[in-house]
Structure formats: structure tokens, C-alpha cells
Amino acid sequence: MQSHQNEKAIITVSNLHKKFGDFVAVTDVSFEVKKGEIFGILGPNGAGKTTTLEIIETLQKQTSGNVIVDGIDTLKHPWDVKRTIGVQLQSAGFYPELTLVDILQLFAALYDVEVSPMKLLEEVELQDKAKSYVNKLSGGQRQRFSIATTLVNTPKIIFLDEPTTGLDPQARIHLWDMIKKINQKGVTIVLTTHYLEEAEELCERVAIMDKGKIVALDSPEALIKKLLKTGFKKHIEVKQADLEDVFIQLTGRHLHEA
Amino acid sequence: MKRKPNQFRAFLAITYYAFKAQTRNKSTFFFGFLFPLVFISIFGLIGNANPKVTIGIPSSSNMQNQVIQNVKQSPAITTVVSDNQTLLSQIKQGKIDGLLNVTSNQGANTSYATTLTTSASNPQNAAVVQLLVKGIVDQSNVEISGITTPQISFTITKITGRQSRYIDFALPGMIGFSLLSTAIFGVVFGLIFLKKQLVIKRMFATPMLPLTFLFGQGMSRLIIAIFQTILILVVGVYVFHFYLPHGFETFMDLMILSVFGLVAFLGFGYFMAGLANDENSANPMINLVTLPQFLLSGTFFPTSSLPSWVQPIATNLPLSYFNEAVRKITTEGGSLHDTIPYLLGLSVWGILMYVLAAKTFKWE
Numbered sequence: 324m325q326s327h328q329n330e331k332a333i334i335t336v337s338n339l340h341k342k343f344g345d346f347v348a349v350t351d352v353s354f355e356v357k358k359g360e361i362f363g364i365l366g367p368n369g370a371g372k373t374t375t376l377e378i379i380e381t382l383q384k385q386t387s388g389n390v391i392v393d394g395i396d397t398l399k400h401p402w403d404v405k406r407t408i409g410v411q412l413q414s415a416g417f418y419p420e421l422t423l424v425d426i427l428q429l430f431a432a433l434y435d436v437e438v439s440p441m442k443l444l445e446e447v448e449l450q451d452k453a454k455s456y457v458n459k460l461s462g463g464q465r466q467r468f469s470i471a472t473t474l475v476n477t478p479k480i481i482f483l484d485e486p487t488t489g490l491d492p493q494a495r496i497h498l499w500d501m502i503k504k505i506n507q508k509g510v511t512i513v514l515t516t517h518y519l520e521e522a523e524e525l526c527e528r529v530a531i532m533d534k535g536k537i538v539a540l541d542s543p544e545a546l547i548k549k550l551l552k553t554g555f556k557k558h559i560e561v562k563q564a565d566l567e568d569v570f571i572q573l574t575g576r577h578l579h580e581a
Numbered sequence: 582m583k584r585k586p587n588q589f590r591a592f593l594a595i596t597y598y599a600f601k602a603q604t605r606n607k608s609t610f611f612f613g614f615l616f617p618l619v620f621i622s623i624f625g626l627i628g629n630a631n632p633k634v635t636i637g638i639p640s641s642s643n644m645q646n647q648v649i650q651n652v653k654q655s656p657a658i659t660t661v662v663s664d665n666q667t668l669l670s671q672i673k674q675g676k677i678d679g680l681l682n683v684t685s686n687q688g689a690n691t692s693y694a695t696t697l698t699t700s701a702s703n704p705q706n707a708a709v710v711q712l713l714v715k716g717i718v719d720q721s722n723v724e725i726s727g728i729t730t731p732q733i734s735f736t737i738t739k740i741t742g743r744q745s746r747y748i749d750f751a752l753p754g755m756i757g758f759s760l761l762s763t764a765i766f767g768v769v770f771g772l773i774f775l776k777k778q779l780v781i782k783r784m785f786a787t788p789m790l791p792l793t794f795l796f797g798q799g800m801s802r803l804i805i806a807i808f809q810t811i812l813i814l815v816v817g818v819y820v821f822h823f824y825l826p827h828g829f830e831t832f833m834d835l836m837i838l839s840v841f842g843l844v845a846f847l848g849f850g851y852f853m854a855g856l857a858n859d860e861n862s863a864n865p866m867i868n869l870v871t872l873p874q875f876l877l878s879g880t881f882f883p884t885s886s887l888p889s890w891v892q893p894i895a896t897n898l899p900l901s902y903f904n905e906a907v908r909k910i911t912t913e914g915g916s917l918h919d920t921i922p923y924l925l926g927l928s929v930w931g932i933l934m935y936v937l938a939a940k941t942f943k944w945e
Contacts, residue, residue: 380786381786382782382785382786402586405586405786405787405788406586406788408786410783410786412779412782412786414779415778415779415780415782415783416775416778416779416780416783417778417780417783418598418599418602418775418780419602419778420601420602420603420605420606421598421601421602425598425601426598428594428598429594429595429598430787432590432591432593432594432595433591433594433595433784433787433788434586434787434788435586435587435590435591435788472783476787
């Protein structure tokens with residue numbers, strides 16, 4: 324994986340706090356995302372991952388703290404931020420009565436840009452579903468389509484909130500390939516996940532969140548090394564292969580889902 | 582760098598695609614088009630039936646009797662022949678309106694005794710039956726007496742005019758019914774679905790203003806509403822001979838009223854869609870707003886037939902204002918100018934609802 328650690332920060336989050344009434348969702352979160360990297364926010368459900376993401380995306384307002392996206396303050400110029408980023412929400416829906424092409428055209432109008440819906444669908448390998456409806460797609464296809472909508476405005480950064488939750492292993496690997504492909508074109512990617520192997524596979528750096536706080540932030544390798552230095556040893560014998568490997572071998576890593 | 586995004590293109594796109602989505606939506610089709618059409622078809626058929634009363638004649642009667650003959654020939658009377666017992670129970674049940682017994686009177690100073698039995702179950706029909714039979718008996722007396730030039734003559738002069746039928750009353754109500762349905766059922770369930778499925782939230786991640794979304798959605802409903810009014814009027818005029826006093830001018834006036842009405846009703850839709858979190862909390866609200874209006878606003882029967890204590894409420898409902906305005910144009914052949922008081926009443930409701938909606942709207 325090419326390193327982006329000498330690149331400039333494209334997102335800077337400083338001392339972010341978010342309260343919902345008495346409930347504290349995010350406490351003093353600060354981090355930077357480097358231009359061109361895949362940055363992961365890892366944590367269990369309710370850790371504050373989605374809230375942090377939505378504040379950066381200008382969908383929620385922070386209680387205090389600052390977020391700068393591509394040099395723009397999210398509180399001062401949310402419209403410019405929205406134009407710069409692509410957003411995939413966890414389990415977001417689309418008009419059920421519109422075809423994939425219709426929805427992409429609608430988004431193009433909302434961003435006030437011109438797009439070729441077929442080209443976008445090709446990028447996520449859904450060109451043969453152009454006239455189909457979102458409800459007729461499989462879970463993996465739906466997530467890929469959702470990613471296609473994030474590309475409408477040729478964003479510098481895309482945000483993916485638990486993109487592979489609920490997908491079968493094949494569909495997950497397919498989506499990972501797609502995310503890597505998009506990243507290789509120079510798009511910075513910020514994603515949240517609670518799958519550890521997803522963070523290890525995709526992310527150059529991960530922030531581990533728990534109870535609204537960042538408890539660690541580094542590359543997956545460095546985090547593992549740090550842990551091993553403390554004398555940590557896994558007690559369970561490491562398997563040479565597991566059931567998932569068997570499944571992938573039998574059904575084909577690069578086979579597309581139906 | 583431009584700060585505010587171009588909302589006009591976004592507005593047009595939301596209008597167009599929300600319209601496209603609605604044309605593929607089953608509930609738009611049922612509530613907006615099929616229901617009103619079924620209703621006006623039923624009303625159109627009701628309007629064509631002539632009012633008739635039914636008189637029972639016992640099978641033991643002499644069918645050659647002049648009174649019975651005349652009753653049978655009367656165009657306003659339907660006769661049924663059966664045994665006396667059956668007819669008596671039918672009149673109690675209100676299935677027939679009168680029971681006619683004609684017996685010959687041997688030895689008395691009249692030749693026949695005519696007895697009419699009516700029921701208190703339907704006083705209006707009882708009165709009609711009484712008048713009709715009385716007329717026939719008098720007529721028969723004159724005929725039997727051989728009087729050809731009676732002392733008092735009776736002539737009716739009919740002024741030619743349009744026969745007012747139920748469809749002429751019901752069709753304006755149907756326009757109101759379909760517009761209110763579109764503005765409330767369509768908007769509330771439509772927006773709640775889009776809220777719950779995070780469709781709206783996803784669109785908020787784009788440079789689209791919240792109001793652009795609401796205006797676009799509303800505009801798409803308006804286009805649907807215009808099609809509804811056109812469809813109802815076309816079917817009404819061509820199939821059921823609904824009467825437009827000034828032809829195309831009346832048609833255009835009705836289109837303008839429909840746009841005005843829908844915009845006011847949309848306020849109710851937005852208010853409830855913004856307040857409700859899901860379909861379950863929306864349902865009682867929708868019923869509370871629509872059911873009383875469908876019943877009390879002169880949609881199916883005139884508000885004047887309601888008890889006097891209900892009338893002040895009934896006549897001030899938004900749908901009543903709309904229905905009254907439409908009837909000013911159709912039944913009374915008036916102009917838009919005559920509808921201003923009703924449109925003002927409707928505006929008060931509309932503005933109130935938009936203000937409440939703006940204060941309470943929740944996007945999530």
C-alpha cells in the first residue's frame with residue numbers, strides 16, 4: 324500500500340464534542356485524515372462513529388469543536404463542504420419508484436453537475452441494472468449503487484458508513500476491491516466499520532473509538548506491533564485457514580454476486 | 582467559490598422525479614384517480630334513476646277495477662301483487678310505500694271502497710303515495726260520473742330548465758375529495774416513507790436546501806392534482822353529462838380553484854408529515870382531519886341537511902369552503918369573483934397550517 328503520511332491533511336477534526344441532551348455521544352475527538360489515504364474509524368455499535376462522520380459531512384452540528392474539510396470550515400460554509408464530498412449513509416434508501424439512472428440524474432441536478440449515469444454504473448459494475456429499481460437489487464448491489472451516488476459530483480473525499488455491514492463474504496470482498504479502485508484514482512476515503520479484518524484489509528490508518536472517545540490511532544501494523552511489544556500473545560492457535568477461506572475458495576473470490 | 586447552490590435546477594429535478602415516482606405509485610392511482618372515478622360513476626347512476634313509489638295490491642283484488650287500472654298505469658308508481666299478509670309485513674319493513682285495498686260495496690251508496698294503508702317508517706314517501714292515490718281516485722270518480730267538462734280545470738305550466746341531478750351536486754364534492762386525499766394521504770405517507778428510509782437525509786448530504794425539497798414535492802403533487810381535476814371533469818362531462826354553465830370558462834375557473842385548494846390542503850399534509858414519526862402515529866391524525874371533512878363538508882350531501890348545532894363547524898371546514906367555491910362556479914354559474922369569501926376562509930386555514938408546519942416540522 325502506497326503511503327500518504329507525508330501528504331497534507333485533507334480533514335482536520337479538533338476537540339469535537341457532541342451531546343444529545345444529557346447523552347454524550349462524542350467527547351474531545353481530534354484527528355487528521357491525509358490526502359489520498361483510506362482512513363478507518365473502528366469501533367463497536369454506539370461508539371460515536373456515525374455521529375463523528377455525520378458532523379464532518381455537515382448532516383449534524385457539533386456541540387463544540389472544529390472541523391476543516393479541504394480547507395473549508397464545515398460550520399461556516401456547509402454548502403461548499405457538501406460540494407466537495409460524497410456521502411454514503413448507513414442503510415440510506417432512495418426513491419423506490421425510480422430507476423438507477425433516474426436517481427443518478429436526480430443527484431446530478433442536486434449537485435448542479437452533468438454526469439453520464441451509465442459511466443457511473445459501469446464504475447460499480449451495475450450497467451446491466453440501469454433500468455432496475457433499488458428494491459430489486461441484492462444487498463451488495465445496493466451498496467455499490469450507493470457508492471455510485473457518492474461519485475456523482477466527482478468528490479475529493481467520500482465517506483462510507485459501515486459499507487459492508489450485512490453483506491456476505493463474497494459481496495464484501497467485491498466491495499473492498501471497488502473501494503480500493505476508487506481510492507487509487509486519488510479519492511480520499513473515510514469509512515467506519517466494526518469488522519476488524521475490514522480495517523486491516525483496507526485502511527492505511529485507523530482510529531479506534533469506544534464510548535465517544537478515540538482510544539488509539541495508527542496504522543493497523545503499528546497498532547499490532549505496539550500490542551506485541553507489551554508482551555501480548557494470542558492464546559489460541561492460529562488456524563491456517565478458516566471456514567470463510569473455504570467458502571471463498573469454493574465460490575470464487577472474483578465471482579460477482581447474482 | 583459560489584456559496585449558495587443553484588436551487589432552481591434542483592427544484593425542477595425534484596418536481597420531475599417526484600412526479601415520475603408518483604405516477605408509478607399504487608396509492609396515488611387508487612386514492613387520486615380510481616376512488617373519485619368509482620364515486621362519480623355511482624353518483625352518475627343514482628342521478629339517472631327516476632324517483633318512484635311502490636304500492637302493493639293484494640292478489641285477491643279485482644284487477645279490472647278502474648282505480649287499480651289507473652294506479653298500474655301511473656308512471657310514478659310501481660306495483661307489486663301479492664297476498665295481503667305478505668304485503669302487510671312488507672309495508673312494516675318499509676319495502677313498499679303503500680297497500681291499496683279496493684272492495685265493492687254492495688248496498689251502500691258508493692260502489693267501491695278504496696282503502697290505502699301507509700307506513701310511518703318513511704313519511705315522505707307515505708305523503709307522495711297518499712297524494713298520488715287520492716288524485717287517481719278523484720280522477721276515477723270524474724270518469725265514472727261521465728263528466729267531460731269539469732267545473733274547475735287544472736293546468737300545469739312547466740318552465741323549461743335544466744334538470745338538476747345528483748351528479749351536479751356530487752361531482753364538485755368529488756374534486757374536493759380527491760384533492761384533499763392527494764394532499765393528505767399522498768403527502769403524509771409519502772414523506773414519512775422518505776424520512777424513515779433516509780431518502781431525504783441522503784439528499785441533504787447534497788447542496789440542496791430543505792425548502793427546495795418541500796417545494797419540489799409540493800409542485801409534483803400539484804401536477805398530479807391538475808390531472809385529477811381534468812380527469813374527473815372530462816369523465817363527468819362526457820360520460821355523465823355534468824353541466825358546465827359557461828363551458829370552457831367554467832372549466833378554467835375550476836382548474837384555478839383546484840390549484841388554490843391543493844396548495845391550502847398541502848399545508849395540512851406538511852403539518853402532519855412533519856409531526857408524525859411513522860405511519861402508526863400519522864394514521865389517527867389523518868383520520869381526525871379527513872373523516873369529519875368527508876362527512877361534514879358537503880361532499881356527499883349538503884351541509885344544510887345537517888343538524889343546526891353542527892352547521893357553524895361544518896360550514897367553516899376547509900373542504901366546505903372549497904366545495905362551496907366550486908359549487909358557486911358550477912351549480913350557480915358564478916364567476917371566480919363570487920368565490921372570494923370562500924377562498925379567504927380557505928386561505929386562513931392554509932396559512933395557519935403552514936405556520937404550524939414550519940414550527941413543528943421534524944426531518945428525522
